[in-house]
Amino acid sequence: MTTQRLFFALELPAPLQQQLVQWRADNFAAEAGTPVAAANLHLTLAFLGEVNRETQESLQQLAARITQPAFTLDLDDAGHWPRPGVVWLGCRRAPRGLLQLASLLRAQAARHGCAQSAQPFHPHVTLLRHATQRIVLPPRGFHWQMEATRFALCSSLFSRGRTRYKTVARWPLTSA
Numbered sequence: 001m002t003t004q005r006l007f008f009a010l011e012l013p014a015p016l017q018q019q020l021v022q023w024r025a026d027n028f029a030a031e032a033g034t035p036v037a038a039a040n041l042h043l044t045l046a047f048l049g050e051v052n053r054e055t056q057e058s059l060q061q062l063a064a065r066i067t068q069p070a071f072t073l074d075l076d077d078a079g080h081w082p083r084p085g086v087v088w089l090g091c092r093r094a095p096r097g098l099l100q101l102a103s104l105l106r107a108q109a110a111r112h113g114c115a116q117s118a119q120p121f122h123p124h125v126t127l128l129r130h131a132t133q134r135i136v137l138p139p140r141g142f143h144w145q146m147e148a149t150r151f152a153l154c155s156s157l158f159s160r161g162r163t164r165y166k167t168v169a170r171w172p173l174t175s176a
C-alpha cells in the first residue's frame with residue numbers, strides 16, 4: 001500500500017519567509033548549521049509520519065470539520081536544541097488558538113495510529129538543521145507577527161539529499 005510522509009502545519013507567508021531568511025543570514029554564521037530553504041519554513045502542528053491513503057482521507061475529513069477562529073502568532077523567541085541539531089523560532093506566549101488546534105490535530109492523529117511524541121508540543125519554526133555545536137543566539141528584541149487564517153496538510157519528500165514539502169490540502173480557520 002502506498003504511503004506518504006505527512007504533517008499538519010501553519011504555512012508562513014512568502015514575505016515573512018524572506019524576512020526570516022534575511023534575519024538568519026544576518027545573525028548566524030554559515031557554519032552554525034544547514035539553513036532550511038525559505039519555502040520550507042513552516043510551523044508543524046501535528047506530525048503524522050508515513051500514512052496510507054485511507055488514514056489520510058479520514059484525517060482530512062476530520063480536519064475539514066474543525067471550526068476555530070483565526071489567531072495572531074507572534075514569533076519573538078528563539079532557541080537551540082543541540083541534540084536534534086535544531087535552531088528554531090517560536091513564541092514566548094503561544095496563542096490559545098494555536099495550542100487548541102495542535103492539540104485537536106494531534107489527538108485525531110493519535111486515534112488514527114499516528115504515534116505522537118510524548119514531549120509537550122513546543123510550537124516552532126525550524127531555521128537551521130545539523131546545528132550540534134554551541135551557538136550564540138541573537139539577542140531578544142526580534143519580533144514578527146502573522147495572522148493564522150488557515151492550516152494545511154503537507155507532504156514531505158526526501159530525494160537527492162533535499163526535503164521538499166508540498167501542500168496537499170488547506171482549511172480556513174473560521175468560527176462560522
Ligand SMILES: NC(=O)c1ccc[n+]([C@@H]2O[C@H](COP(=O)([O-])OP(=O)(O)OC[C@H]3O[C@@H](n4cnc5c(N)ncnc54)[C@H](OP(=O)(O)O)[C@@H]3O)[C@@H](O)[C@H]2O)c1
Pocket residue numbers: 005007043044046047086117125126129156157158161162163
Ligand atoms: N522528509 C523525509 O522524508 C526525510 C527522510 C530522511 C531524512 N530526512 C532528513 O531528516 C531531517 C528532517 O527533515 P524535515 O524535518 O525537513 O522533514 P520531516 O522529517 O518530514 O518533518 C516535517 C515536519 O514535521 C516535524 N516532525 C518530524 N518528525 C516529528 C516528530 N517525531 N514529532 C513532531 N514533529 C516532527 C518536523 O519538525 P522539526 O522542524 O522540528 O524537525 C518538520 O517540521 C532533514 O535533515 C532531512 O534531510 C528527511
